[in-house]
Amino acid sequence: MSNNLSIKDFETMNEFVLVSFSDNTESIISLEDLRKNCPCADCSGETDALGNVYKGPPRKLNDNSYQITGLQPVGYYGIRPFWKDGHSTGIFTIELLKELSKKSDVKGLQHVSLFFGLLILTGTLAYLTWGTWWSVFW
Numbered sequence: 452m453s454n455n456l457s458i459k460d461f462e463t464m465n466e467f468v469l470v471s472f473s474d475n476t477e478s479i480i481s482l483e484d485l486r487k488n489c490p491c492a493d494c495s496g497e498t499d500a501l502g503n504v505y506k507g508p509p510r511k512l513n514d515n516s517y518q519i520t521g522l523q524p525v526g527y528y529g530i531r532p533f534w535k536d537g538h539s540t541g542i543f544t545i546e547l548l549k550e551l552s553k554k555s556d557v558k559g560l561q562h563v564s565l566f567f568g569l570l571i572l573t574g575t576l577a578y579l580t581w582g583t584w585w586s587v588f589w
Contacts, residue, residue: 456545457527463519470530478579482517483530491541508550510538510549 461470468485470478489495496506510516520537525531525542533539543551 458524458530458545458548461488461522461530465515466517467483467579468519468522468530468532470552472545476549478548480551482519484551485543486512486517486534487539488547489538490543490547493540508540512536 452470455473457473459467461473463469463482466482468482473479476580492505493507493508496504498504511537514540515535518557519532520535521533523531523533529544530548531539531542573586
């Protein structure tokens with residue numbers, strides 16, 4: 452990643468956070484993925500010099516845990532979401548935002564593939580039954 456890469460703009464839209472970068476790329480990340488991958492020491496843990504990971508007890512997440520009340524820029528290198536359940540210590544860097552966006556792309560590809568697969572299947576069935584009583588929906 453280039454050291455010159457920075458966050459140009461960001462906004463929340465429905466269940467997603469949209470981020471545009473200085474290299475004219477964009478990332479779209481679901482709020483659920485963002486919250487489940489919170490990088491703060493309480494959620495992800497903090498490593499000491501010996502490699503031991505310390506983190507708080509697991510949080511019980513509810514509907515408010517996946518809703519954002521605000522987003523704050525952290526320099527030009529990250530954003531800090533304020534969650535409706537009061538959590539606000541995670542800072543999402545450019546690298547983490549791009550990585551989470553790639554994970555979201557895989558889910559999107561799966562949904563689109565399933566949609567077109569079912570579309571082809573129903574089209575084939577309609578073609579095979581055309582002119583028969585099976586093509587008439589009661």
